[in-house]
Amino acid sequence: MNDNGDTRDIRGDDGRREHTEHPGFANYSPSEALPPRRSPLPPLHPVTPADDEDTSRRTRVGPKAPTPPRKLTVTRVAAMRGRQLTNKGVESFRRAATADGADKSGLTALTYATMANFASDAAMAVALANTLFFSAATGEDKTKVALYLVITIAPFALIAPLIGPLLDRLQNGRRLALATSFGLRAVLAVVLVFNYDTWGLYPAALGMMVLSKSFAVLKSAVTPRVLPPDIDLVRVNSRLTVFGLIGGTIVAGGLAGAIAFLSNSAGALWFTCAIAVLGAYLSMRIPAWVEVTEGEVPATISYHADAVTEVISPDTKPSKRRQPLGRAVLTGLWGNGTIRVLTGFLTLYIAFVAKSRTEHEPLQQALMLGLVGVAAGIGNFAGNAAGARMKLGRPSMMVLRCTIAVTVIAIIAAIADNLLLAAAAALVASGASALAKVSLDASLQHDLPPESIASGFGRSETVLQLSWVIGGTMGVLLPTEYWLGFTVVSVVLTIGLVQTILTYRGLSMFPGFGGNRPVQAKQEIADATKRARTTEKAAQ
Numbered sequence: 001m002n003d004n005g006d007t008r009d010i011r012g013d014d015g016r017r018e019h020t021e022h023p024g025f026a027n028y029s030p031s032e033a034l035p036p037r038r039s040p041l042p043p044l045h046p047v048t049p050a051d052d053e054d055t056s057r058r059t060r061v062g063p064k065a066p067t068p069p070r071k072l073t074v075t076r077v078a079a080m081r082g083r084q085l086t087n088k089g090v091e092s093f094r095r096a097a098t099a100d101g102a103d104k105s106g107l108t109a110l111t112y113a114t115m116a117n118f119a120s121d122a123a124m125a126v127a128l129a130n131t132l133f134f135s136a137a138t139g140e141d142k143t144k145v146a147l148y149l150v151i152t153i154a155p156f157a158l159i160a161p162l163i164g165p166l167l168d169r170l171q172n173g174r175r176l177a178l179a180t181s182f183g184l185r186a187v188l189a190v191v192l193v194f195n196y197d198t199w200g201l202y203p204a205a206l207g208m209m210v211l212s213k214s215f216a217v218l219k220s221a222v223t224p225r226v227l228p229p230d231i232d233l234v235r236v237n238s239r240l241t242v243f244g245l246i247g248g249t250i251v252a253g254g255l256a257g258a259i260a261f262l263s264n265s266a267g268a269l270w271f272t273c274a275i276a277v278l279g280a281y282l283s284m285r286i287p288a289w290v291e292v293t294e295g296e297v298p299a300t301i302s303y304h305a306d307a308v309t310e311v312i313s314p315d316t317k318p319s320k321r322r323q324p325l326g327r328a329v330l331t332g333l334w335g336n337g338t339i340r341v342l343t344g345f346l347t348l349y350i351a352f353v354a355k356s357r358t359e360h361e362p363l364q365q366a367l368m369l370g371l372v373g374v375a376a377g378i379g380n381f382a383g384n385a386a387g388a389r390m391k392l393g394r395p396s397m398m399v400l401r402c403t404i405a406v407t408v409i410a411i412i413a414a415i416a417d418n419l420l421l422a423a424a425a426a427l428v429a430s431g432a433s434a435l436a437k438v439s440l441d442a443s444l445q446h447d448l449p450p451e452s453i454a455s456g457f458g459r460s461e462t463v464l465q466l467s468w469v470i471g472g473t474m475g476v477l478l479p480t481e482y483w484l485g486f487t488v489v490s491v492v493l494t495i496g497l498v499q500t501i502l503t504y505r506g507l508s509m510f511p512g513f514g515g516n517r518p519v520q521a522k523q524e525i526a527d528a529t530k531r532a533r534t535t536e537k538a539a540q
Contacts, residue, residue: 097243106226106287107236110219113178113286114240116279117215118248120185123256123275124208127192127268128201174290178218178283181211186276193269213465220457225290233445233453234438238388241434245381297321299448299456301330301463303517304524323452324521325459328396330514331504332440333460335399337467338496339406339436342429344471345489346372349478350422356480368419375427383434395439395446396504402432402439403500407493414486422482437464447520 102108184207191204219240227236252275260268303324325333354368392398409428413421440460448456471489478485499509508514 093247100231101228102231105228106290107228107239109282109286110222110226111240111243113279113282114219114244115247116182116275116282117212117219118244119252120182120248120272120275120279121212122249122253123268123272124189124205126253126256126260127265127272128205174218174222175284175286175288178215178222178286179280181215181218182276182279182283185211186273186280189269189273189276193266193273196265196269216465217458217461220461221454222286222290223457224453226287232442233457234392234442235388237441238384238434238438241384242381242388245377245384296455297323297449297451297523299323299325299452299459300524301325301333301459302512303521304512322524323448323455324517324524325456326443326447326519326521327503327506327517328443328519329440329447329456329460330517331396331500332399332436332443333463334496334500334503335396335403336433336436336440336460336464338403338493338500339429339433340464340467341471341474341492341496342406342410342425342489343376343433344468345475345485346376346422346426346429346471347475348472349475349480349485350426352476353422353480353482353485371419372423372426375423376430379427379430379432380434383431384438387435387438390435390438392439392442395442398439399436400500400504402436403493403497406432407490407497410486410490410493414483414490417481417483417486419482422486425486449523 097103097108097111102111188204188208188211192201192208195201195204223236223240224233227233256268256271259271298321300322301324350369350372354365357368406429409421409425413425441457444453444456444460470492474489474492475485478488499514502508503514506516508516
């Protein structure tokens with residue numbers, strides 16, 4: 001903190017930005033702060049009544065084991081054992097969700113809301129799988145293919161260029177916006193229940209997917225505001241993803257599948273509605289300090305390298321400034337965007353391949369989709385788990401390696417022309433996507449000043465969504481021959497890989513959006529170059 005009480009941009013003697021506090025740090029007592037390098041010995045007799053209470057609280061491991069009944073039977077023993085295992089599981093989950101001080105910083109509340117978002121998406125996918133995935137086959141019904149394209153691609157196309165920047169600039173009401181994204185999904189789920197076999201299905205499903213992607217952009221901007229003191233953003237984002245996959249996608253998706261099997265798709269939609277209502281409640285449980293955005297400087301991808309833009313008066317408001325992304329961050333964006341092209345392509349392409357090659361064999365369709373889906377799930381989980389434990393000294397190099405791996409596996413899949421290599425591509429792409437995203441998060445946290453980190457995360461998320469659009473569009477429009485589809489996507493990946501390498505080396509194929517910029521760029525004034533040119537023309 002400087003002499004004026006400002007904690008937004010603190011630099012050490014070596015010029016590097018030091019760790020700054022968010023409003024949630026007030027919840028941590030001084031005793032929980034990191035110890036000094038040389039701490040004094042503790043007193044000989046430190047026990048006090050208050051300490052006794054704290055000690056008993058800390059040593060309380062979990063729930064008390066249930067008292068066994070007087071008369072033991074197999075049924076009673078099984079029930080008692082089931083309750084005991086359930087209690088232990090709940091307690092283990094609670095400890096994991098609140099680890100590293102997450103309950104005090106507000107990260108636990110955001111974790112629960114993120115799990116609800118994953119769960120809502122999984123339940124909706126189960127409820128609408130038969131209609132959206134298998135009602136449109138390439139070459140069978142062009143109208144259905146067009147509708148499928150609108151439903152699956154339009155949300156990302158809307159989020160990336162339109163809604164994403166708007167949500168990124170949202171300075172107040174972020175918790176309410178998160179809750180609203182859930183509340184509207186609950187309403188649309190009810191609409192879907194009564195319009196499952198009509199044209200009303202398509203706009204309602206489109207709205208739910210747009211709202212889901214809106215939550216992702218908002219979450220990226222909120223996450224830096226709930227960061228505990230002993231954990232960085234890289235591990236926080238990996239933790240959120242792992243909790244979402246396990247507690248949301250796997251558990252809620254399995255429950256939705258069981259409900260759909262026992263009743264019908266309407267039952268799964270009612271389950272989706274209940275999850276959305278719960279998600280709205282959990283979003284409002286996020287601490288109020290995520291609304292504190294005073295002094296935030298918006299991040300921008302473009303870089304002008306103009307002296308006019310970098311002459312900033314001390315009186316210039318933070319909202320009028322812009323923080324260009326540095327070279328390492330931009331390398332991460334190009335690499336992650338390239339990888340997302342392949343993940344978006346595989347997500348939709350395999351569904352059409354399964355439909356076209358196993359027209360009247362639903363079991364084989366399910367096996368094909370299941371093989372690729374399991375491979376993608378394993379890769380995603382392994383990538384996030386590994387990324388949370390890796391020490392990323394050079395994150396941009398990790399992104400570059402992941403991009404190379406994805407491009408190589410796509411070329412191999414094009415040559416092999418079979419399902420097994422397509423599943424291998426899904427495994428590598430999902431794992432590389434997770435590792436590259438972790439590396440991008442590390443670059444954002446290290447290279448951006450504290451006042452621009454939240455905006456940088458929001459902007460990066462919109463770029464990744466747009467990259468998914470490109471790959472998903474290719475997956476819908478390309479023919480269902482493996483070699484042809486993977487050949488076309490390999491060409492696009494090669495272009496992205498070349499741009500990533502050039503950006504890493506300080507060059508670019510696209511002026512203003514490449515690596516010809518410093519690792520940590522200086523802040524600029526919004527539209528300063530444009531105003532300067534206008535003034536020069538007026539003077540002439």
